[in-house]
Amino acid sequence: MTQFAELTIAGLALGAIYSLIAVGFVMVYRSSGLLNFAQGEFATLGAFLMTTFAAWAVLPWPVALLLTVLVMMAVGMGIERVIMRKLLGRPPFIGSIVTIFVGFLLSVAVLWIYGSSTRAMPTPWDPVKIVEVGGVEFTLTNLVTILVAIVLIGTLAFVMQRTPMGMAMRAVADDQEAAFALGIPVERLLGLTWGIAASLGAVAGVFLAMFPRSATVAMGLLAFRAFPAVIIGGLESPVGAIIGGSALGLLQVHGEYYVNPHLGDFGIGFHLVLAFIVMIAFLMIKPHGLFGTKELERV
Numbered sequence: 001m002t003q004f005a006e007l008t009i010a011g012l013a014l015g016a017i018y019s020l021i022a023v024g025f026v027m028v029y030r031s032s033g034l035l036n037f038a039q040g041e042f043a044t045l046g047a048f049l050m051t052t053f054a055a056w057a058v059l060p061w062p063v064a065l066l067l068t069v070l071v072m073m074a075v076g077m078g079i080e081r082v083i084m085r086k087l088l089g090r091p092p093f094i095g096s097i098v099t100i101f102v103g104f105l106l107s108v109a110v111l112w113i114y115g116s117s118t119r120a121m122p123t124p125w126d127p128v129k130i131v132e133v134g135g136v137e138f139t140l141t142n143l144v145t146i147l148v149a150i151v152l153i154g155t156l157a158f159v160m161q162r163t164p165m166g167m168a169m170r171a172v173a174d175d176q177e178a179a180f181a182l183g184i185p186v187e188r189l190l191g192l193t194w195g196i197a198a199s200l201g202a203v204a205g206v207f208l209a210m211f212p213r214s215a216t217v218a219m220g221l222l223a224f225r226a227f228p229a230v231i232i233g234g235l236e237s238p239v240g241a242i243i244g245g246s247a248l249g250l251l252q253v254h255g256e257y258y259v260n261p262h263l264g265d266f267g268i269g270f271h272l273v274l275a276f277i278v279m280i281a282f283l284m285i286k287p288h289g290l291f292g293t294k295e296l297e298r299v
Contacts, residue, residue, distance in 0.1 A: 017149070030236050040201070237292060
């Protein structure tokens with residue numbers, strides 16, 4: 001039972017990272033109908049920026065994280081302004097394809113600036129410190145990851161539900177043309193949505209790169225493992241993204257411990273494939289996800 005509890009905490013920590021990435025996916029999709037395949041590269045760039053600010057610039061860790069979030073928000077808003085805004089009115093699949101190109105540019109930029117070497121993610125706490133509660137042991141990093149994700153997602157939910165800016169963003173997500181007719185600055189809010197998505201990806205990248213992992217140029221692929229969470233939860237549901245991300249983290253951690261050893265050589269890395277198997281099952285049985293909405297067409 002103790003082992004199960006420890007694995008569950010590790011799974012929730014990984015799920016918290018996936019949830020941050022998945023919420024970024026959902027926000028862009030709700031506002032513009034695009035699948036932002038550059039979300040993983042936002043995480044990569046954010047992780048490397050954090051190593052620069054915290055290690056090279058010797059800034060206090062919270063200040064470095066805040067600066068990383070602000071820079072990545074500017075990057076996201078800049079991408080929307082320079083590239084994605086030109087595609088307004090075009091079919092959504094065109095913009096989704098363009099995001100693949102955007103992700104490629106970000107990967108090349110990271111490779112050009114930082115090279116192909118890995119970087120350890122600095123933390124203000126001992127990355128191997130173990131916390132014990134009721135006989136259950138878990139790393140302090142996992143605890144901080146879960147708490148930071150809760151604070152960020154809770155703050156975002158408050159802004160979206162309780163502030164005029166959040167209500168305006170929800171109006172844009174529901175109907176861009178109606179929002180524009182009401183005088184809401186649609187383009188500015190679309191840029192802000194991309195900025196928030198990029199900053200969420202950056203925070204996820206920071207925690208994804210913590211010990212025993214590290215910041216690498218391949219983190220975009222690691223972050224892309226969060227995509228099944230979006231399908232499971234529903235493309236238009238932030239709540240679904242959180243639940244899907246948490247479920248995905250639990251599935252991978254428990255699957256690695258309980259399933260992989262019983263499959264022999266076939267079980268190497270099977271826990272990573274398992275998430276996509278579940279995603280395909282959802283696409284076949286419940287294509288709109290747990291909290292997605294069916295599209296109704298009048299004929």
